[in-house]
Amino acid sequence: MSDDNPYALSHLDVLESEAVHIFREVAGEFERPVLLFSGGKDSIAMLHLALKAFAPAPLPFTLLHVDTGHNFPEVLEYRDRTVAAHGLRLHVASVQEFIDDGRLRERPDGTRNPLQTAPLLDAIERNRFDAVFGGGRRDEEKARAKERVFSLRDEFGGWDPRRQRPELWQLYNGRHAPGEHVRVFPLSNWTELDVWQYIAREKIELPEIYFAHEREVFQRNGMWLAPGDWGGPRDTEQVERRLVRYRTVGDMSCTGAVDSDAATVDTVIAEIAASRLTERGATRADDKLSEAAMEDRKREGYF
Amino acid sequence: MTALDSLTDTAMTATSLLRFATAGSVDDGKSTLVGRLLHDSKSVLADQLAAVQDASLRRGQEAPDLALLTDGLRAEREQGITIDVAYRYFATPRRRFVLADTPGHVQYTRNMVTGASTAELAVVLVDARNGVVEQTRRHAAVAALLRVPHVVLAVNKMDLVDYAEPVFAAIAQEFTAYAASLGIPDVTAIPVSALAGDNVVEPSAHMDWYGGPTVLEHLETVPVVDDPSHAPARFPVQYVIRPQTAELPDFRGYAGQIASGVLRVGQDVTVLPSGRTSTIAGIDVLGRGVDVAWAPQSVTVTLADDLDISRGDIVVPTEGAPAVTQDIEGTVCHVADRPLTVGQRVLLKHTTRTVKAVVKAVPSLLALDDLSLHADPGQLAANDIGRVVLRTAEPLALDAYADSRRTGSFLLIDPADGTTLTAGMAGEAFEGGRGGIGRCADR
Numbered sequence: 001m002s003d004d005n006p007y008a009l010s011h012l013d014v015l016e017s018e019a020v021h022i023f024r025e026v027a028g029e030f031e032r033p034v035l036l037f038s039g040g041k042d043s044i045a046m047l048h049l050a051l052k053a054f055a056p057a058p059l060p061f062t063l064l065h066v067d068t069g070h071n072f073p074e075v076l077e078y079r080d081r082t083v084a085a086h087g088l089r090l091h092v093a094s095v096q097e098f099i100d101d102g103r104l105r106e107r108p109d110g111t112r113n114p115l116q117t118a119p120l121l122d123a124i125e126r127n128r129f130d131a132v133f134g135g136g137r138r139d140e141e142k143a144r145a146k147e148r149v150f151s152l153r154d155e156f157g158g159w160d161p162r163r164q165r166p167e168l169w170q171l172y173n174g175r176h177a178p179g180e181h182v183r184v185f186p187l188s189n190w191t192e193l194d195v196w197q198y199i200a201r202e203k204i205e206l207p208e209i210y211f212a213h214e215r216e217v218f219q220r221n222g223m224w225l226a227p228g229d230w231g232g233p234r235d236t237e238q239v240e241r242r243l244v245r246y247r248t249v250g251d252m253s254c255t256g257a258v259d260s261d262a263a264t265v266d267t268v269i270a271e272i273a274a275s276r277l278t279e280r281g282a283t284r285a286d287d288k289l290s291e292a293a294m295e296d297r298k299r300e301g302y303f
Numbered sequence: 304m305t306a307l308d309s310l311t312d313t314a315m316t317a318t319s320l321l322r323f324a325t326a327g328s329v330d331d332g333k334s335t336l337v338g339r340l341l342h343d344s345k346s347v348l349a350d351q352l353a354a355v356q357d358a359s360l361r362r363g364q365e366a367p368d369l370a371l372l373t374d375g376l377r378a379e380r381e382q383g384i385t386i387d388v389a390y391r392y393f394a395t396p397r398r399r400f401v402l403a404d405t406p407g408h409v410q411y412t413r414n415m416v417t418g419a420s421t422a423e424l425a426v427v428l429v430d431a432r433n434g435v436v437e438q439t440r441r442h443a444a445v446a447a448l449l450r451v452p453h454v455v456l457a458v459n460k461m462d463l464v465d466y467a468e469p470v471f472a473a474i475a476q477e478f479t480a481y482a483a484s485l486g487i488p489d490v491t492a493i494p495v496s497a498l499a500g501d502n503v504v505e506p507s508a509h510m511d512w513y514g515g516p517t518v519l520e521h522l523e524t525v526p527v528v529d530d531p532s533h534a535p536a537r538f539p540v541q542y543v544i545r546p547q548t549a550e551l552p553d554f555r556g557y558a559g560q561i562a563s564g565v566l567r568v569g570q571d572v573t574v575l576p577s578g579r580t581s582t583i584a585g586i587d588v589l590g591r592g593v594d595v596a597w598a599p600q601s602v603t604v605t606l607a608d609d610l611d612i613s614r615g616d617i618v619v620p621t622e623g624a625p626a627v628t629q630d631i632e633g634t635v636c637h638v639a640d641r642p643l644t645v646g647q648r649v650l651l652k653h654t655t656r657t658v659k660a661v662v663k664a665v666p667s668l669l670a671l672d673d674l675s676l677h678a679d680p681g682q683l684a685a686n687d688i689g690r691v692v693l694r695t696a697e698p699l700a701l702d703a704y705a706d707s708r709r710t711g712s713f714l715l716i717d718p719a720d721g722t723t724l725t726a727g728m729a730g731e732a733f734e735g736g737r738g739g740i741g742r743c744a745d746r
Contacts, residue, residue: 005526005528005530007317007528007530007531007532007565007577007597008319008528009322009528009599009600010318010319011318011398011399013600014599015320016601017560017599017600017601018560018574018591018599018601018727020424020589020601021541021559021560021601024541024558024559024601025541025655026561027541027542028541028542028614028655052589052590053558053601054542054558055544055545055589055590056544056546056548056554056556057544057545057546057547057548058548058555059535059545075530110446138390138392139392144388145389145390146388146389146390147710154720161387162387165722165723165724166413166414166416166417166423166638166723167417168416168417168559168638168712168714168723169420169421169708169709169712169725169726170421170709171652171654171713172715173652173711173714173716173721173723174567175650175716175721176721177721188390189390189392189401191392191394193394193398193541194399275515
């Protein structure tokens with residue numbers, strides 16, 4: 001630690017304390033919070049922080065997974081095992097159901113990430129959730145850099161970046177009208193590296209696809225995608241076996257693997273630190289759609 | 304050390320965290336300075352830089368416009384201005400940084416107050432050709448008002464004044480004197496050229512006469528932790544943890560983040576506003592039992608006695624417990640578009656407690672450029688800074704903001720729709736009473 005002071009705290013201690021404070025503020029001020037849990041590393045770190053915030057009592061809220069139907073099996077298995085291990089309650093909002101009953105239509109490009117918004121807002125409305133914890137980080141993406149920790153959503157779930165409340169000190173204003181809700185981002189000030197360092201420090205288990213493994217993949221738009229029921233590969237796309245890992249975990253149709261031999265948390269950390277690409281730039285096709293793709297999705301009510 | 308070694312060090316080492324804010328207009332070269340810090344500390348990655356280059360080319364700019372790194376919103380890109388505070392993150396092997404980049408023109412006061420509220424350091428930029436101007440004085444005043452502990456004066460564009468020491472020395476002297484009159488305790492003046500890279504990350508080859516640190520060196524070494532043992536302990540209760548399980552049928556833990564000072568097991572404490580007393584029986588720091596904990600740790604505290612304590616109460620040492628009050632006077636920055644008026648009914652949020660309050664008086668408006676006071680403005684409009692007198696429905700254990708940024712700050716909220724109206728700081732505005740009138744009502 002660089003500060004020669006008996007009261008010095010590491011950056012992880014400070015970030016952890018801040019995130020726990022945010023969880024407790026929400027538990028103290030809201031009636032029906034829910035935590036978005038995808039089985040991705042950010043939501044896993046977020047759940048770990050939430051469990052610590054309320055121990056030795058159980059988590060005072062439930063979990064919600066917005067399921068695109070294009071899941072990595074390892075991640076679904078991890079999700080169910082974690083829910084069972086901690087005695088949690090999980091809601092699932094299914095994109096597939098919305099497609100089956102005609103409320104949503106499959107996109108021509110096959111990606112389902114943008115389709116998550118409708119089932120998410122439907123689950124929020126049906127369960128009358130008033131606070132929704134998300135694992136979004138401000139370092140992820142430029143529209144997220146302008147996001148508040150407590151982010152008010154109107155009755156349509158929409159985000160208006162020009163009408164955000166100024167957020168001062170550690171005084172979070174969670175007041176909202178009936179029908180509105182607040183998205184809460186406890187990891188706002190964390191970077192990808194912080195999340196990984198925290199996972200290492202706390203010895204948090206992750207789905208194995210975050211670590212190097214051999215997998216059949218094919219190339220599309222400069223990314224390694226995994227074949228699956230979701231529809232890949234096309235006839236012209238060559239499948240090959242490569243040593244890869246995932247930097248982010250989302251819908252299989254638009255989440256790419258990266259070439260990697262990092263098989264442990266420590267080697268993953270070293271790899272990220274040396275990487276010249278952001279995690280979304282390296283692995284997310286949906287953010288490459290336009291300069292303001294994320295802002296547009298957030299305005300509609302996306303995570 | 305190779306670049307890769309230093310990056311790996313960044314990855315592996317636990318470091319401290321510095322939150323800082325930058326203030327200055329586009330013309331002062333703020334975006335260039337921020338871009339230089341991010342770029343030269345290797346925090347801008349290849350795909351981000353490529354995106355910025357593409358966007359710059361589409362606008363007909365040859366060089367990448369580093370402002371596009373932080374101007375993330377469509378409206379900002381379309382209008383070429385920064386609308387909202389942007390948070391940026393970067394790290395060196397010595398420290399992690401959270402940068403609140405505050406815009407220069409639109410909603411300027413509101414945004415700088417927001418950015419400065421959590422900052423431990425503020426970088427104020429001036430153009431070496433223009434020296435200390437009205438805007439510089441406004442930036443210094445906001446930093447002083449928000450009690451930002453450290454201020455850096457970056458005298459930029461030194462390349463345009465031939466790297467001349469007398470130019471720098473005169474500006475530094477004028478600013479330091481002004482800052483001292485505002486009660487800013489610590490000013491570090493650094494001559495830089497953000498465009499050429501002088502003294503931002505690397506020491507300048509053009510200014511042998513300057514022996515001090517570069518901007519980044521200073522950011523890496525400025526102390527971020529005040530000794531919490533010098534501050535009185537304040538522990539606002541956020542949440543009561545009651546497992547009510549078979550193993551823990553009677554456990555009652557008070558969860559919260561220590562706002563200031565140090566808590567110890569065995570300490571005699573008083574719970575405010577009720578005034579009931581007890582002793583700290585145990586402290587748990589997120590799963591680890593400890594004898595001592597300090598700000599800003601999030602902890603769970605158990606007490607020796609079964610008291611009726613709930614969210615909004617504050618646990619303080621019995622010795623030196625603050626007085627509680629329903630009459631509050633302070634300096635506020637009005638952040639909402641609709642004005643704050645005398646007689647208005649509001650909600651006041653202080654630490655974890657929200658109470659009803661009424662605006663009794665708005666005795667003065669403060670002009671930030673010359674710190675002159677204008678009596679009885681009648682109301683405060685968006686971005687106004689002024690004094691207010693409030694009466695709350697319930698007593699609060701409020702400290703003077705000068706003593707504690709955490710327990711001396713409050714928000715005023717519109718009870719009708721939840722809008723954040725006003726950011727408040729209890730007590731006198733500036734050190735020595737400059738710009739303030741009267742004192743915190745409970746002192």
